[in-house]
Amino acid sequence: MDLSPYLSYFFTCFTTLFVIIDPPGNLPIFIALTEKFSDEMRERISKRATIIALSILILTMVTGGKILDYFGVSINSLRIAGGILLFIASVDILLGGTRKEAYKRRAEESIDVDSIAVFPLALPLYSGPGAITAGIVIYSQASDIFMRAIAVLSAFLVYGIVRLSHIYSSPIIRLLGRSGADIIARIFAIFLAAIAIEFVFDGLYGELLEMGIIG
Template sequence: MDNIAFLIYSFSTLFAIVSPVSGVVTFVSLTSEMTLDEKNALANKSVILAFIIAVFFAISGEVILDFFGISIDSLRVAGGILLFTVAFDMMLAKVSRESITEKEINKSMERSDIWIFPIALPLLTGPGTITTVIVLMGSAASVIQGLEVFVAISLTFVIALVLFHFSRRIYKLLGYTGMLVFTRLMGLLLAAMAVNFIATGLWNIYTSFQ
């Protein structure tokens, strides 16, 4: 895969799993009682923290895998299965159980640190996002492609920040139905990427025994 194709692949994969447009619905519900300034300040803190978490695992992911003796292909297969379950929930227009449950959303309404939990973690950087950045870094064939993963992470969270800042306008424009349609489309795209993760991982594991 050349550098441009890898950048597009990395960004599209991360954008699909983070799915900031779908996250707007949850973000709006959690910040409905806040003023505009309070909402934007919370958006800044939550997206920055999510970005830091993603970058941390992108840098340290290989070390963590080596420590536990896990191959990148094993993570591809496990991560692909996880991403497919997330995609299945998205195609049914449901809040993914991998990210956050309805019960957690309701309980979070009473807490003051919702920018940490559940918005930064796990809404924006859940297990699926963490797995994806580690796999993408493991898939990078050169230093340039490794840097492109960081570019893809940055682009994804910059878009998330903009969407959260304009979340109320976007929600009014698209409406709940529009959000559900977008969520289903992202779910379909993510399901295809999950199958690719699983197929690539299984094939590499099989060839390693040849």
Template sequence: MSEVTYYIKIFIAISVLVNPIEGIPLFLTKTGNLSRDQKISIAKKTSVAVFIILTVSLYLGRYLLELFGIGIPAFTLAGGIIIFLISLDMILGKSKSGDKDIPDDPGKNPADIAVVPLALPLLAGPGAISGMILYGSKSNGLEGDIFLTIIALLVSMFVLISLITASRMEKTLNQTGINVLTKVSGLLIAAIAVQLVFSGLQQMIPSLNNP
């Protein structure tokens, strides 16, 4: 696999795990009475928060693994299992955007949703964080870190564009379209998760490489 193909694969994986389209219902529900400028401001704050969460996971994750003595094979296996469980929720319809039913707090500023729960845990949730830690731990040095940082930036821009165009996208896709995209994304994530689990097992049990 070429480097370009490898990083494209990572970009697709992280984008699907973040899945900004699934955050649209919550965003629209909580910002319905705000002006367009206020909505854009919240979208910007959310995208920045997602970028910070992903990059912190990228750069600090590997040191946390070293601190707790967790090997890459074990984390690859655990990360694969977590991501697979998330993919099952997506496929079976247990949508993350169910958080839109969180009751409104009259005393709360609507802009507060930008970080919690929109950026964390809805978008940059356990799956995306695990993915960044996993790929960061496999980075080949400064060059790899730069590429992964660019990927985090591109994913954050994807979040920004999705939220800014949320109203238009919801009208175009409607809830059924969003559900279909979520299920298809779940299938893709499930395949990636199974590959991660198998890769982790191969590293932990070398005999699996020679059946």
């Protein structure tokens, strides 16, 4: 049995989700949102946010294709729309972004720990439109049950890294510094922009192919 297609697919799934979800780049935002809470509360927020984000992504990955079919939306249309959203997000990160301040204001306005875990941490920070779109797209590319399992496993691994980044947030931030984490986020944003353009081109190519404009 040739394992190379499966290894290649795993690498594609893992790197795509890792770059989009961006655990190290989002770590300063997590810290900013939870810095006023005790360690016990931060642990509770982290666990809840990670589980909810993972659940959202897995659910949309598995059912997204059927939902698109129900509404008559093609996967190519999703690629184009998702690519545009990802590109906008990447530009926002590269330019410094407004996400951090907006999310921090949200945390300062709320004393509800569970509410913060759901919004803005789980959604949209760790399972936003970009991650959901990427999850649906890569899952739709799976040709058999093993590849589908690989896509799901990749999501588990990425969110496992998210959870570890929360657990070791203090030493990671001490090592990287706030500016170091921001630099990593901007580097990932460049790759995110490239993935976004690839999504758009793949979607356009697929649409043109289906319309018979190109052969």
